[in-house]
Amino acid sequence: MGEVRLKIEHLCKTFGITKAVADVSFSIKKGEVHALIGENGSGKSTLTNMLTGIYTIDSGKFILDGREVHPKNQVEANKEGISIIVQELGTLSGLTVAENIFLGHEDKFTKFGIKNTNLMNKMATELLKKYGFDRIKAGEIIDRYNFEDRKLIEIVKATYFEPKIVVIDETTTALSNEGRHELYKHMERIKKAGNTVIFISHDLPEILEKSDTVTVLRDGVYIDTVSSKDIDEEGLRKLMVGRELEGDYYRKQFGESVKDEVVLSVKNVSVPGLLEDVSFDLHKGEILGFGGLSESGMHEIGKAIFGASYDRSGEVITSDGTHINDIPTAIAHSIAYTSKDRDNESVVMNESIGDNICLPSLDKLKLKWKFLSDRAMNNFANEYAKKMSVKMVNIDQFVSDLSGGNKQKVVLARWIGKDSDIVVLDSPTRGIDIKVKQDIYNLMNGMIKSGKSIIMISEELMELIGMCDRIIIMKDGKISGEIDRSVEIGENTLISMMV
Structure with missing residues (x-):
């Protein structure tokens, strides 16, 4: 780990009068899990949405492996070797599991304008088996699966083609403990292959355990980049909010009786x-x-x-x-x-x-x-x-x-x-x-x-x-x-x- 994979230079994005990302610059290395943290509205998702073609860039640039990239949509981002697993549902209702996995890449299964559905289903089935998700059937309409299973399908969709960068945006909050362990396993696989994970999460213990490096944003502005092993939760909190958090998270009282009503x-x-x-x-x-x-x-x-x-x-x-x-x-x-x-x-x-x-x-x-x-x-x-x-x-x-x-x-x-x-x-x-x-x-x-x-x-x-x-x-x-x-x-x- 050490060689730069992605350079972010003077990136800006505005929505109306709100500066969602304001002149942000930092670098992300190959073979690392690079966490991106900050309070809600700090600019984390806006930045990664620009990287993955969901939003357009107002100004600034992304330099991937020494070459500037500016995808206009997620399909273009995929072709550049960039993918994303979004916080909410990133699959489309009405399509099959296989059609969702290969969305935007149907040309792989099309000849003379005719789609080879059997081949698509076969390849999707092989991928699902490889990922350990055998119970999910490639040919079934995706609406038959619950929120959790659809997130697992998104993991396959975002990583099967070995992208250089995988953005994981608050995905763990949508998963059960089993689902999280599946995701962690694939994050480690991506890292070992020399590729990069950009990991967004509000769970600070998870950030410290699963990431190598942490970049902090606050109100759209770059604050700092630190090594995960050199900081603790309290240090991250101070960087995120710019002040000490007062009081306790949880209720202090124990042994209180609940009303009979x-x-x-x-x-x-x-x-x-x-x-x-x-x-x-x-x-x-x-x-x-x-x-x-x-x-x-x-x-x-x-x-x-x-x-x-x-x-x-x-x-x-x-x-x-x-x-x-x-x-x-x-x-x-x-x-x-x-x-x-x-x-x-x-x-x-x-x-x-x-x-x-x-x-x-x-x-x-x-x-x-x-x-x-x-x-x-x-x-x-x-x-x-x-x-x-x-x-x-x-x-x-x-x-x-x-x-x-x-x-x-x-x-x-x-x-x-x-x-x-x-x-x-x-x-x-x-x-x-x-x-x-x-x-x-x-x-x-x-x-x-x-x-x-x-x-x-x-x-x-x-x-x-x-x-x-x-x-x-x-x-x-x-x-x-x-x-x-x-x-x-x-x-x-x-x-x-x-x-």
């Missing part, structure tokens, strides 16, 4: 192939956590409670006896839900920040004549966007223009504004920087103190241990264990229930 009862809930006979109660002022491995069923819990699982059986009943069987009933009875699949299920990407924040609260924003007030909507959206510190031009900016972390802030802002009594949070800190994580945990503390009840679904074990009054572990669609909040609980206690 039940606000939601889930009875014998099943979803074919996903959940089997799940029952539990949620108490007033409680944070009830759900954890488990991939395919455990924990993510389906949130959908089932919110009335979004259309083939669900069993009962979800509020304290006033209302049966929740659909989303409008859930919202009308003060239940909020944020999905792990943010872009497809939690926000409307091609609508404004303001419209997204106001959407669940339109009833309370109506005037007495039943008309919506533009002033009331603007004031409401601005209030909650500010409360969540959304980095934006203004509330008229489209959500699709935001970084992943700022999209998550919009998701949370809309439900905080709704002031729901029961809030189901599926992976609420996915793709969120350390400062905003702290803010979200403080927000959750405030909610339960005011009598709200929270269901928190998370693959982060320390998050569950640190925040929840009670943790339910899922395995194979069933409840495999339950444990109350205690200072003695460790990750191994939970893992023993998962496997």
Whole structure:
């Protein structure tokens, strides 16, 4: 390791009045995992999106192996030896697994204008087997696979042609522990082959363990590049935020009693192939956590409670006896839900920040004549966007223009504004920087103190241990264990229930 693979020189990108990347210059070496970190909106994804042809460059240059490159799209980037695994879904619905893997490279399987589907499927099957993903079938429509499996397919898509640079943008936050280990394995393979990984993550222990070098951006500006072995988490935090972080992440109190009052009862809930006979109660002022491995069923819990699982059986009943069987009933009875699949299920990407924040609260924003007030909507959206510190031009900016972390802030802002009594949070800190994580945990503390009840679904074990009054572990669609909040609980206690 030592020879320069990529030089970034005076790179700039502006969106409206926002300087997303401002005169950034640094180098990345061959055969290294080079981490790129910073708070949400610091410019990490903008920089790599320019490198991979998703965004155009305003000014500056990328020099790859001594030659300037400026791909205009991802296909051109692939031809230059650059690929990316994005934070959200990077596969296209309606296409097969094989068609997604070879998207933009169909010419390999086309002769005289006719595509050889059998050959494409055969090559995709060989790749999936090589990667250890045999259970994924090349000829099946990709929509049959869940979020996690589609990310695994993206790993194949982004790396099978041995690119010189692979950008991994917040991908680990979308994966279970098993999926992460698969990704780490391929990162190591890429590195050993003399190629380079640009690794974006908010998980500082992960950054220090898996990267060789770390570059820090703040508000679009280059701050520093350091060796991972020469710095610790606290040092990285200081570089990222420019100051000491105050207070603790998690709740300090242990042994507090939860109120007996039940606000939601889930009875014998099943979803074919996903959940089997799940029952539990949620108490007033409680944070009830759900954890488990991939395919455990924990993510389906949130959908089932919110009335979004259309083939669900069993009962979800509020304290006033209302049966929740659909989303409008859930919202009308003060239940909020944020999905792990943010872009497809939690926000409307091609609508404004303001419209997204106001959407669940339109009833309370109506005037007495039943008309919506533009002033009331603007004031409401601005209030909650500010409360969540959304980095934006203004509330008229489209959500699709935001970084992943700022999209998550919009998701949370809309439900905080709704002031729901029961809030189901599926992976609420996915793709969120350390400062905003702290803010979200403080927000959750405030909610339960005011009598709200929270269901928190998370693959982060320390998050569950640190925040929840009670943790339910899922395995194979069933409840495999339950444990109350205690200072003695460790990750191994939970893992023993998962496997």
